[in-house]
Amino acid sequence: MQLIARGVGHAYGAMPALQGIDLTVQDREIVAIIGPSGCGKSTLLGILGGILRPTAGTVAIEGAPPADSLNPFTYIFQDFALLPWRTVARNIELVLHRHRLGRAGTARIVADVLRRTGLEQFADAYPRQLSGGMRQRVGIARALAVRPAVLLMDEPLSALDAQTRELLLEDFLDLWLRAPMAAVYVTHNLAEALRVADRVAVMSRRPGRLREIVPIVIPQAERTRPERQGEIARLHETLWGLIKDEARIAEREVAGHA
Amino acid sequence: MLDRVDQAARPALAGRPMPFRGGGFEITPRRWLAPGAFALVLAAWQLGSSLGLINPMFLPSPLAILAALRDAALSGALWINLSASLVRFGGGWVLGTAAGLLVGLVMGIFSAARAIGLAGISALFPIPKIALLPLLILWLGIGETSKVTTIALGVFFPMAVATYSAIDAVPRNLIRMAQSFNLGWSAIVARIILPGALPGILAGMRITVSVGLTLLAAAEMIGARYGIGAFILAAGNLMLPDQLLAGVVVLSLLGLGLAWLLGRAERVLLRWR
Ligand SMILES: Nc1ncnc2c1ncn2[C@@H]1O[C@H](COP(=O)(O)OP(=O)(O)O)[C@@H](O)[C@H]1O
Ligand SMILES: [Mg+2]
Numbered sequence: 001m002q003l004i005a006r007g008v009g010h011a012y013g014a015m016p017a018l019q020g021i022d023l024t025v026q027d028r029e030i031v032a033i034i035g036p037s038g039c040g041k042s043t044l045l046g047i048l049g050g051i052l053r054p055t056a057g058t059v060a061i062e063g064a065p066p067a068d069s070l071n072p073f074t075y076i077f078q079d080f081a082l083l084p085w086r087t088v089a090r091n092i093e094l095v096l097h098r099h100r101l102g103r104a105g106t107a108r109i110v111a112d113v114l115r116r117t118g119l120e121q122f123a124d125a126y127p128r129q130l131s132g133g134m135r136q137r138v139g140i141a142r143a144l145a146v147r148p149a150v151l152l153m154d155e156p157l158s159a160l161d162a163q164t165r166e167l168l169l170e171d172f173l174d175l176w177l178r179a180p181m182a183a184v185y186v187t188h189n190l191a192e193a194l195r196v197a198d199r200v201a202v203m204s205r206r207p208g209r210l211r212e213i214v215p216i217v218i219p220q221a222e223r224t225r226p227e228r229q230g231e232i233a234r235l236h237e238t239l240w241g242l243i244k245d246e247a248r249i250a251e252r253e254v255a256g257h258a
Numbered sequence: 259m260l261d262r263v264d265q266a267a268r269p270a271l272a273g274r275p276m277p278f279r280g281g282g283f284e285i286t287p288r289r290w291l292a293p294g295a296f297a298l299v300l301a302a303w304q305l306g307s308s309l310g311l312i313n314p315m316f317l318p319s320p321l322a323i324l325a326a327l328r329d330a331a332l333s334g335a336l337w338i339n340l341s342a343s344l345v346r347f348g349g350g351w352v353l354g355t356a357a358g359l360l361v362g363l364v365m366g367i368f369s370a371a372r373a374i375g376l377a378g379i380s381a382l383f384p385i386p387k388i389a390l391l392p393l394l395i396l397w398l399g400i401g402e403t404s405k406v407t408t409i410a411l412g413v414f415f416p417m418a419v420a421t422y423s424a425i426d427a428v429p430r431n432l433i434r435m436a437q438s439f440n441l442g443w444s445a446i447v448a449r450i451i452l453p454g455a456l457p458g459i460l461a462g463m464r465i466t467v468s469v470g471l472t473l474l475a476a477a478e479m480i481g482a483r484y485g486i487g488a489f490i491l492a493a494g495n496l497m498l499p500d501q502l503l504a505g506v507v508v509l510s511l512l513g514l515g516l517a518w519l520l521g522r523a524e525r526v527l528l529r530w531r
Contacts, residue, residue, distance in 0.1 A: 049438060051434060051437060051438050071439055071440055073438075074438070074439070075435070075438045077431065077435060079431055081431050081432055081434075081435035083432060083449075083450065083453070083454075084530055084531070085453050085454075085456075085528075085530040086530075094436075094439075094441075094449060095439040095441070097441075097445065098440070098441060098442060098445060126530050128530070128531070146439065
């Protein structure tokens, strides 16, 4: 199954936020989207997953999602978006409820995703009792519970501290390597993009356009190996070269507006 | 390296201690201060009365008020009046709360209802509801209905406002999350909006309880045979300040009791906070 954006654009009122985006997300591929803040990454992700209506262009789904997928296009949010009045397990049950899997079926899925994300002991904890990293694990568990075909992640790690980010990223990649699915991973962190992505889409400042799509051909499993670091560093250089000037101008723009 | 750090940290020469400058404006709990201060005021009051410094015609002593309260309880007057008040308050508060919740919910969810409701509320909220009692008596008669309606009206507006404001305060990202998982409309209302608005709704109830009690007392003073308000008014007419204040004490105990009940409800329903 593919997700295809053709000529997608978006304007908030009179202000164009996004222009002429053509992007295809292939089966089981991770596309990272990087760009300066305010360039329309969240807007694009919202449009790709159907929670925001584009003001120009279309998003098409080619091919059928896997039959067992409960929610083919599933988000993982930067701010986790957990219901504070529900325990971890009940937060996951929330998104399973309408699928009428029965008590046993629901419990089986909840137990399975809690195990995969290392949350077994936290099933009955409330979100406020968890650290930020644990909360995002719940966000990931909830997403896995509905067996998505495409994961849509909006800066999933940027609310976390550096160490937690590193750990969670490795755990996420572990999960992904075991059961690959397509993912769009929005970030402003080059290292994160270089760690997870098969392709990195670089956006210009507002109104956001696609400047370039940089393929990363090194398999994810090999990217931490010492002999690959030279290659990674060169890619980092390339990407940084693409966004540096944009980021500098965007920073001034935002400051000027505020 | 480590050695050097240790050496530097050792207080070889006693320097001046760093003066403490933090801790500003911190509120720390003082458990016994409030009851202590309360007891102290009561004791001073009683002492002033016992020494003849306070004219009992203006302000009877705490013990005299307690005695009046006991007499009212023993003669049965307290119960007749209290039960009349409780029925009125209960009826008016429940009606007003139910209507306010419903209207607030609809205003919180539907834009059209918001536009119309907001105009109506802005126009009608500022009217002191007790000013409508004569009109309601004209319409509904002097009986219970007019008084219950007054209380219900007074409770309705703050409840409606509290409810739609509470719904506005439910984080939109939670609703977007629910939509992204394809939850249906009714599931979003029942599982996201209502529980998310519950803290604000309960806070609103604290306000409507006091509004309701105010209107209860006022309505009972305008036209009622029984009721704590009528009891207070009669005591005033008979120049019995100890009875009058006994009635006031009953009203304030009623308010305290209801606030305590709401506190319990909050602790049970908002355990997750
Ligand atoms: N709901 C909205 N209404 C108006 N402007 C918005 C809204 N959401 C985002 N914007 C603006 O659109 C631009 C792109 O926003 P966004 O997609 O959130 O960027 P990014 O995620 O790359 O930081 C920004 O300038 C932002 O201020
Ligand atoms: Mg964003």
